[in-house]
Amino acid sequence: xxxxxxxxxxxxxxxxxxxxxxxxxxxxxxxxxxxxxxxxxxxxxxxxxxxxxxxxxxxxxxxxxxxxxxxxxxxxxxxxxxxxxxxxxxxxxxxxxxxxxxxxxxxxxxxxxxxxxxxxxxxxxxxxxxxxxxxxxxxxxxxxxxxxxxxxxxxxxxxxxxxxxxxxxxxxxxxxxxxxxxxxxxxxxxxxxxxxxxxxxxxxxxxxxxxxxxxxxxxxxxxxxxxxxxxxxxxxxxxxxxxxxxxxxxxxxxxxxxxxxxxxxxxxxxxxxxxxxxxxxxxxxxxxxxxxxxxxxxxxxxxxxxxxxxxxxxxxxxxxxxxxxxxxxxxxxxxxxxxxxxxxxxxxxxxxxxxxxxxxxxxxxxxxxxxxxxxxxxxxxxxxxxxxxxxxxxxxxxxxxxxxxxxxxxxxxxxxxxxxxxxxxxxxxxxxxxxxxxxxxxxxxxxxxxxxxxxxxxxxxxxxxxxxxxxxxxxxxxxxxxxxxxxxxxxxxxxxxxxxxxxxxxxxxxxxxxxxxxxxxxxxxxxxxxxxxxxxxxxxxxxxxxxxxxx
Amino acid sequence: xxxxxxxxxxxxxxxxxxxxxxxxxxxxxxxxxxxxxxxxxxxxxxxxxxxxxxxxxxxxxxxxxxxxxxxxxxxxxxxxxxxxxxxxxxxxxxxxxxxxxxxxxxxxxxxxxxxxxxxxxxxxxxxxxxxxxxxxxxxxxxxxxxxxxxxxxxxxxxxxxxxxxxxxxxxxxxxxxxxxxxxxxxxxxxxxxxxxxxxxxxxxxxxxxxxxxxxxxxxxxxxxxxxxxxxxxxxxxxxxxxxxxxxxxxxxxxxxxxxxxxxxxxxxxxxxxxxxxxxxxxxxxxxxxxxxxxxxxxxxxxxxxxxxxxxxxxxxxxxxxxxxxx
Numbered sequence: 092x093x094x095x096x097x098x099x100x101x102x103x104x105x106x107x108x109x110x111x112x113x114x115x116x117x118x119x120x121x122x123x124x125x126x127x128x129x130x131x132x133x134x135x136x137x138x139x140x141x142x143x144x145x146x147x148x149x150x151x152x153x154x155x156x157x158x159x160x161x162x163x164x165x166x167x168x169x170x171x172x173x174x175x176x177x178x179x180x181x182x183x184x185x186x187x188x189x190x191x192x193x194x195x196x197x198x199x200x201x202x203x204x205x206x207x208x209x210x211x212x213x214x215x216x217x218x219x220x221x222x223x224x225x226x227x228x229x230x231x232x233x234x235x236x237x238x239x240x241x242x243x244x245x246x247x248x249x250x251x252x253x254x255x256x257x258x259x260x261x262x263x264x265x266x267x268x269x270x271x272x273x274x275x276x277x278x279x280x281x282x283x284x285x286x287x288x289x290x291x292x293x294x295x296x297x298x299x300x301x302x303x304x305x306x307x308x309x310x311x312x313x314x315x316x317x318x319x320x321x322x323x324x325x326x327x328x329x330x331x332x333x334x335x336x337x338x339x340x341x342x343x344x345x346x347x348x349x350x351x352x353x354x355x356x357x358x359x360x361x362x363x364x365x366x367x368x369x370x371x372x373x374x375x376x377x378x379x380x381x382x383x384x385x386x387x388x389x390x391x392x393x394x395x396x397x398x399x400x401x402x403x404x405x406x407x408x409x410x411x412x413x414x415x416x417x418x419x420x421x422x423x424x425x426x427x428x429x430x431x432x433x434x435x436x437x438x439x440x441x442x443x444x445x446x447x448x449x450x451x452x453x454x455x456x457x458x459x460x461x462x463x464x465x466x467x468x469x470x471x472x473x474x475x476x477x478x479x480x481x482x483x484x485x486x487x488x489x490x491x492x493x494x495x496x497x498x499x500x501x502x503x504x505x506x507x508x509x510x511x512x513x514x515x516x517x518x519x520x521x522x523x524x525x526x527x528x529x530x531x532x533x534x535x536x537x538x539x540x541x542x543x544x545x546x547x548x549x550x551x552x553x554x555x556x557x558x559x560x561x562x563x564x565x566x567x568x569x570x571x572x573x574x575x576x577x578x579x580x581x582x583x584x585x586x587x588x589x590x591x592x593x594x595x596x597x598x599x600x601x602x603x604x605x606x607x608x609x610x611x612x613x614x615x616x617x618x619x620x621x622x623x624x625x626x627x628x629x630x631x632x633x634x635x636x637x638x639x640x641x642x
Numbered sequence: 643x644x645x646x647x648x649x650x651x652x653x654x655x656x657x658x659x660x661x662x663x664x665x666x667x668x669x670x671x672x673x674x675x676x677x678x679x680x681x682x683x684x685x686x687x688x689x690x691x692x693x694x695x696x697x698x699x700x701x702x703x704x705x706x707x708x709x710x711x712x713x714x715x716x717x718x719x720x721x722x723x724x725x726x727x728x729x730x731x732x733x734x735x736x737x738x739x740x741x742x743x744x745x746x747x748x749x750x751x752x753x754x755x756x757x758x759x760x761x762x763x764x765x766x767x768x769x770x771x772x773x774x775x776x777x778x779x780x781x782x783x784x785x786x787x788x789x790x791x792x793x794x795x796x797x798x799x800x801x802x803x804x805x806x807x808x809x810x811x812x813x814x815x816x817x818x819x820x821x822x823x824x825x826x827x828x829x830x831x832x833x834x835x836x837x838x839x840x841x842x843x844x845x846x847x848x849x850x851x852x853x854x855x856x857x858x859x860x861x862x863x864x865x866x867x868x869x870x871x872x873x874x875x876x877x878x879x880x881x882x883x884x885x886x887x888x889x890x891x892x893x894x895x896x897x898x899x900x901x902x903x904x905x906x907x908x909x910x911x912x913x914x915x916x917x918x919x920x921x922x923x924x925x926x927x928x929x930x931x932x933x934x935x936x937x938x939x940x941x942x943x944x945x946x947x948x949x950x951x952x953x954x955x956x957x958x959x960x961x962x963x964x965x966x967x968x
Contacts, residue, residue: 249673249674331715331716332918363782367790367797368797370790373803520929522664522665522667523662527662529675529676561673561675561676
């Protein structure tokens with residue numbers, strides 16, 4: 092009968108749907124694992140690596156390495172890339188002339204076996220390793236270096252400031268690169284180590300539309316699915332918003348080759364989800380575990396290790412902008428002394444971090460002996476002489492390095508109230524913040540900084556009251572001629588002791604200026620499955636994939 | 643429809659350009675905002691150094707040629723981005739719609755037949771919960787319970803992080819894996835679909851069930867239903883064969899709107915579940931003030947709404963012979 096047939100097919104459909112969903116849900120998750128023991132949490136020194144470091148003798152794993160990360164890729168074009176994930180990509184695929192040792196300080200040979208600098212720090216000569224070759228087997232020559240750096244300069248993309256002083260590059264000898272700068276720059280060697288100065292195969296790049304002229308260059312799209320470097324890995328594929336895949340370079344020439352046939356970086360936005368994936372065994376490394384997420388992690392198959400980093404979050408005071416007129420030196424000093432830095436570290440990163448005296452982070456040249464910032468409420472109140480002040484505090488509503496800016500600013504607001512300073516908090520999208528800071532300016536704001544290379548000059552050039560410094564522009568304050576002189580002095584010598592002394596003086600000046608007040612230097616959490624060796628934090632490169640292996 | 647679409651694109655263009663925000667921060671990084679050379683080069687590259695009317699004319703000329711520009715974020719043509727991401731969102735929303743409609747119909751019929759009983763109240767409470775709980779909250783809670791604690795279902799993403807998804811034919815992982823004959827891939831992609839689709843679809847269960855219940859109760863008061871019952875027809879036949887068919891008419895309209903509603907919900911759910919669809923693309927584009935991407939995804943959204951309305955009107959005409967489209 093019709094009614095029976097209709098009833099039965101509807102019933103069949105309903106039963107089939109439920110059965111399919113139930114079967115799917117009950118299907119085994121081959122990759123998951125449950126763990127019961129507590130994690131091993133070690134304290135780490137700056138840039139430390141996990142106890143069982145990978146050596147060059149580690150075997151190639153038969154399984155890919157899977158990394159969970161919230162990627163921020165802006166480009167995979169080596170001369171346009173500029174982001175944290177880009178540092179990892181560039182280091183793996185496009186080698187630099189100079190590498191960085193595990194201590195995050197010592198420059199070591201990479202594509203260049205040796206280098207010299209002229210006494211006046213304007214001419215630098217690099218001797219290339221004759222064994223160095225690109226992934227397609229062709230040798231790395233001085234022409235490739237010249238093309239890479241001139242393209243970086245010519246395209247004027249985000250990282251081009253690193254090569255802005257290059258006047259000329261001599262590639263007459265295929266194994267020697269001679270660079271002449273337009274001004275002394277002893278930081279050039281550290282800048283050469285920056286991942287953004289990685290070398291591209293010039294012939295391959297040019298064959299695919301790369302030029303040094305932004306009006307004619309057409310290679311960026313090609314670089315989204317191809318690579319032309321000499322690094323231990325090559326680009327396998329990139330699916331925006333989903334996955335960045337590397338494959339081992341079978342022709343890798345160097346001593347520290349890839350230990351994985353593939354590295355898959357999977358887009359995972361939240362730290363909590365990364366943690367869940369790590370605990371389930373779905374990924375081998377979770378790259379952005381925050382302090383509060385790490386506290387909840389459990390499982391004997393996982394290593395979670397906090398290590399010191401060079402990243403920091405800071406408060407910026409702009410006395411020259413509209414609404415910042417009352418930010419006199421005394422008021423700025425009062426703000427600095429009103430803050431309880433240890434408490435701020437507790438509130439923002441659960442104690443997993445450190446206060447930082449100056450805008451040059453702890454561990455960089457020039458920071459030895461700097462007094463840790465200390466709260467002094469009595470002195471702060473004395474400086475304010477009983478007056479009250481109110482300032483606009485527009486800041487980007489972001490969470491960076493585990494620091495939630497809204498939480499941090501609320502704590503700063505609460506602490507400044509103790510001395511009679513009121514902050515009108517205004518969290519906004521970063522693009523709105525950028526519009527405001529570049530326009531009228533913002534009297535009190537918060538931002539973050541991570542190093543592009545290992546020289547302290549980058550901090551003076553950005554934070555100091557020197558010509559063309561970002562905060563001279565944004566804060567609308569005049570440059571300080573003595574700071575200009577000191578920076579020039581630092582650029583004019585390679586003597587590490589002399590440079591450290593100069594940077595120490597500059598760091599103290601920046602503290603005294605009270606324009607930039609570091610709030611917290613958060614630890615980084617190295618979170619991985621326990622069979623992964625070589626986990627580390629690199630000041631130049633974030634994470635060097637070639638140092639990782641599976642036991 | 644084309645003029646409507648062009649009007650929407652123009653409106654979004656103007657509004658996004660007039661927003662007091664600087665897209666350069668996502669192009670050059672906040673660290674380089676004070677570097678005049680880098681800023682000038684970026685503005686020249688992306689056409690941001692021209693006046694807004696000039697930018698508008700150039701942009702609309704390209705749109706008429708089918709070119710929606712290049713995304714600031716992905717550095718790829720916006721149409722390529724949309725083409726790559728659309729299947730992920732469609733697969734999720736269609737599955738969520740299926741769950742929502744089947745679940746809503748079932749609950750609505752049950753609630754109407756068992757009116758004012760515990761079953762009715764329970765069904766309505768369940769539906770109300772689905773409509774009122776915020777998607778991002780449900781998503782996070784479901785992930786915690788079913789993935790992190792019970793291990794019943796996989797975590798975020800469309801596929802096992804350690805496996806390779808099926809090569810694209812349609813872009814629907816479930817369909818593509820079947821077309822490739824890969825049953826393991828099919829089950830994996832289906833299992834990854836369940837949680838986000840249930841989170842999305844639960845809201846539709848609420849909407850559909852309440853409408854079905856109300857419509858059915860109206861139909862139950864009609865004379866033809868009383869006659870059918872008086873003739874001794876089984877209750878199941880009265881409901882499924884007669885009353886439900888009439889009660890479904892307003893439901894067709896709401897299903898159409900629900901699809902559009904799910905597309906908006908996908909924005910949050912995709913972010914929670916790291917689902918690489920149009921929703922997460924739109925979120926990133928908005929955050930970074932990626933004008934070409936914002937306009938592209940908005941135009942696609944507007945087109946989806948218009949098409950959904952059209953399909954709904956046609957479906958309504960098919961379901962109700964009294965209506966004829968002219």
